[in-house]
Amino acid sequence: AQSVTQPDIHITVSEGASLELRCNYSYGATPYLFWYVQSPGQGLQLLLKYFSGDTLVQGIKGFEAEFKRSQSSFNLRKPSVHWSDAAEYFCAVVPLKAAGNKLTFGGGTRVLVKP
Amino acid sequence: GAVVSQHPSWVICKSGTSVKIECRSLDFQATTMFWYRQFPKQSLMLMATSNEGSKATYEQGVEKDKFLINHASLTLSTLTVTSAHPEDSSFYICSARPPGLHNEQFFGPGTRLTVL
Numbered sequence: 001a002q003s004v005t006q007p008d009i010h011i012t013v014s015e016g017a018s019l020e021l022r023c024n025y026s027y028g029a030t031p032y033l034f035w036y037v038q039s040p041g042q043g044l045q046l047l048l049k050y051f052s053g054d055t056l057v058q059g060i061k062g063f064e065a066e067f068k069r070s071q072s073s074f075n076l077r078k079p080s081v082h083w084s085d086a087a088e089y090f091c092a093v094v095p096l097k098a099a100g101n102k103l104t105f106g107g108g109t110r111v112l113v114k115p
Numbered sequence: 116g117a118v119v120s121q122h123p124s125w126v127i128c129k130s131g132t133s134v135k136i137e138c139r140s141l142d143f144q145a146t147t148m149f150w151y152r153q154f155p156k157q158s159l160m161l162m163a164t165s166n167e168g169s170k171a172t173y174e175q176g177v178e179k180d181k182f183l184i185n186h187a188s189l190t191l192s193t194l195t196v197t198s199a200h201p202e203d204s205s206f207y208i209c210s211a212r213p214p215g216l217h218n219e220q221f222f223g224p225g226t227r228l229t230v231l
Contacts, residue, residue: 032218043121043208044159044222051218090158094218101218102149103210105158 002027004093006106013081014114021076021109023091031093033074034103035065038088047089050074061085086113118142119211121223128199129231136194136226138209144189145211149220150182153206165192199230 005024013019025031032051036044048059055067065076074091091106118141128134138148146167151159163184164172171184181203183195192211196203206227210220 036222041206041225041227043119043224044210046219046221049219101212102161102164103220104161107158110156 002095002104004091004104004106006089006091006109008109009107010110010112012112012114015083016080019076019078019081019085019111021089021091021111023074023076023106025072025074025091025093027072027093027095029096030067030069031095033065033067034092034094035059035063035074035076036090036092037061038090038108040087044090047076081111081113083113083115086111117213117221119209119221119223121207121209121226123226124224125227125229127229127231130200131198133195133197134199134228136196136207136209136228138192138194138211138223140190140211140213140221143211143213145192146189146214147212148186148192149210149212150184150192150194151208151210153208153225155206159208162194196228199228201230204228204230 003026007022034049035047038044047063048057050057050067057065063078067074089109092103120139122137148165150162152162153159162177165184165186167186173179186192206225208225210222212220
């Protein structure tokens with residue numbers, strides 16, 4: 001079945017430490033890939049996206065993600081976390097040739113930042 | 116650019132009443148808007164796709180008579196929760212897709228609905 005999986009429900013990281021959030025997808029062809037962040041009670045903000053080309057994608061707020069076709073993964077990273085990075089992070093895909101170009105979201109990873 | 120607003124940001128209503136939520140694209144025209152529902156500590160679930168000038172397309176399991184969607188203009192889509200019940204309490208988020216950007220959506224800030 002086609003799906004997007006975020007294996008980690010919660011991650012706790014110390015401020016200043018590095019962060020990596022995992023995302024795996026299961027689709028016949030590489031879909032369009034996105035990472036969104038949601039602060040409590042807020043809508044979603046796009047961090048970065050991958051459609052094609054360079055597999056290392058730079059986003060806003062110091063985030064980057066690497067697409068690995070062999071692993072069907074699109075993991076999000078940040079070298080040094082700030083307290084303001086505490087939020088919920090969603091990986092999402094738009095399958096190629098999907099009717100209506102609908103986004104499918106992973107289950108989300110909640111990031112807690114320790115001082 | 117690409118700002119999407121929602122109104123209201125939160126609403127509390129009595130069981131049995133109807134509630135309308137507005138989604139507006141402020142600086143672009145959106146032929147397609149999407150409505151999502153998010154339960155606490157869960158992911159977003161697509162409810163329906165709203166196309167300007169035509170009927171909305173609902174996802175499987177979503178009651179179209181319960182969740183009425185009207186996309187009357189290129190900048191406004193509305194979601195009306197009819198005869199709301201406590202189980203309809205949720206966070207409702209809309210998104211809008213600018214023309215020409217077939218794979219990107221811009222999200223509104225969400226509306227928290229509480230049905231007493």
